[in-house]
Amino acid sequence: MPTQPDIAPPPLLDLDEPPPYGVLNPDGASDVLLLCEHALPRIPRRLAHLGLPKSERMRHIGWDIGALALARDLSARLDAALFHTGYSRLVVDCNRPLDNPSLMPEISETTAIPGNRGLAATDRAERLETLFHPFQSAVSRRLDLRSAAGKPTFVVGVHSYTPVYKGLPRPWHAGIFYAGATEFAGRLIGALAQESGLVIGDNEPYRIDHDDYTVPVHGDARGLPALLIEVRHDLISTAQGVADWAERLERCLRLSMGAQT
Numbered sequence: 001m002p003t004q005p006d007i008a009p010p011p012l013l014d015l016d017e018p019p020p021y022g023v024l025n026p027d028g029a030s031d032v033l034l035l036c037e038h039a040l041p042r043i044p045r046r047l048a049h050l051g052l053p054k055s056e057r058m059r060h061i062g063w064d065i066g067a068l069a070l071a072r073d074l075s076a077r078l079d080a081a082l083f084h085t086g087y088s089r090l091v092v093d094c095n096r097p098l099d100n101p102s103l104m105p106e107i108s109e110t111t112a113i114p115g116n117r118g119l120a121a122t123d124r125a126e127r128l129e130t131l132f133h134p135f136q137s138a139v140s141r142r143l144d145l146r147s148a149a150g151k152p153t154f155v156v157g158v159h160s161y162t163p164v165y166k167g168l169p170r171p172w173h174a175g176i177f178y179a180g181a182t183e184f185a186g187r188l189i190g191a192l193a194q195e196s197g198l199v200i201g202d203n204e205p206y207r208i209d210h211d212d213y214t215v216p217v218h219g220d221a222r223g224l225p226a227l228l229i230e231v232r233h234d235l236i237s238t239a240q241g242v243a244d245w246a247e248r249l250e251r252c253l254r255l256s257m258g259a260q261t
């Protein structure tokens, strides 16, 4: 009697679930290439919400509140390509290197993530193959194409952050985070500082280092100016707030890139 073939386990994403990442305006004319690595709080159905209640999944540990709306608006205003993730940073964080403990965090801020506890190597590999690598490869391919076409690129990650972290209030309205791109970042910080009433962080409240992926890999390693913009999420939690910040960041980014853009 013939043996039954092994039944393959179900894939991480069902066929009716959204794709691992999204792309808007890939052939946009702008020299800016926008990334949004913490765009959405969605969790693959098979992972059963990672064992978290909705109140935890929807707060800032699950995604950057308002960041995708801001990135979309900026993409339209600048005519810039935008690559964004499709699933929560709690499933796999697309702005972390592969050896980083917070790539698939067992604890985020002060919340234990039951569905990430003691993950098997096969589970980790599946999340990387399904979600992390497709996003990074899409960005890399686009950067390769732009480079081959002789097109300059400024890599800009769009993020938001919580006004209060582990009980401590943060005074900045927005922060610019960078490592190698000191000139580009300096011009952008200078432009934002001209806006009335704003407190802008310069690599505060943390620094870009080996715990990041976008800036070191997609930017600095390629010799491209790269930075992250983080806006305090209570400032972009309404449509008006998003529009105000998109208009401001468009103006300041154009100033920072030089007159030709």
Ligand SMILES: [Zn+2]
Pocket: 037, 038, 064, 158, 159, 160
């Ligand atoms: Zn973020």
